[in-house]
Structure formats: C-alpha cells, structure tokens
Amino acid sequence: MKLHELKPAKASRRPRKRVGRGPGSGTGKTAGRGHKGQRSRAGFSRRAGFEGGQMPLIRRVPKRGFTNIFRTEYTVINVGDLEGLGDTVDVELLVSRGRVRRGMKLKVLGEGDAPAGLTVRAHRFSASARAKIEAAGGACEEIA
DSSP states (O other): OOGGGOOOOTTSOOOOOOOSSOGGGSSOTTTTSOSSSGGGSTTOOOOTTOOTTSOOHHHHSOOOOOOOTTOOOEEEEEGGGGTTSOSEEOHHHHHHTTSSOTTOEEEEEOOSOOOTTOEEEESEEOHHHHHHHHHTTOEEEEOO
16 A cells, blocks of 8 residues: 555545535525524634623632642552552653653552562652551652
8 A cells, every 4th residue: 555545434524515605505695604693794703601691600600719839749659559560660660551641740659558579769658658668578769
C-alpha cells in the first residue's frame, strides 16, 4: 500500500451540506435557519452559558470557599500497588508503567501489604506507608 492509495473507510465521509441552493434542495430560501430573528442573521453567536435571558445557573448557585493557588497536588499510590514492580520503585518507573502522569508529585499511602525489601523513592509518604515499608525490610527515600 502506498500513500496515494490510501482512502477513508466506505461511508465514513459525507459530502458537506450546501444550503441556500434553490427550492428543490430542501434547504433553499432560508437555508434551514427559519424566518427572521437573531439566529437567522449572519454573525450570530451566543455567549457560553446563556439561558435565553433567564438567570443563568452559574449566577443562581451560591458561591462558597476559594481555590488555593499555591496548593501542591499529589498523585497517590498505595503500598499494595507496588507489588511486582521490582526492588526499587521511583517516579520514573511508575511513569513508564502508566501509573503516574509525568510531572506530577507522588505520595505513597499505606493501604495494602508492602512487598519485602522494597526501596521506594517518592515526594511524600504517609506515616502508615513508611511504617509498613520499613517493617517489611524496605527503605523510604523522600525526594525534593
């Protein structure tokens, strides 16, 4: 197969609808826009969230709290999920396995049983995760 022989799958592409091309086409005269009104005009665009003049949902719902822009977001993983990943687990390994998104900080939590003799390198550890890993003969290394 060559590049010039490539074609889209049968019936996957439709010809574009040509509106305003006479009464026989079914979309002639008003071109499917109906009669008069704001939406029939060229250049019409509706603001996002506009509800026809009714008080929009975003203004009806009471506002509470605030967003802390300095918050540090962590991706969490449990010690039970570290089984079978080798004897040293770090962020790069988890990114390559698809468990953690690149650029995210990692926090290890204590759910499940820790594999024996495991060295874990992460940004943060919960107290229970640290206790379980060290009780199983492993080590916890915090990275900056």
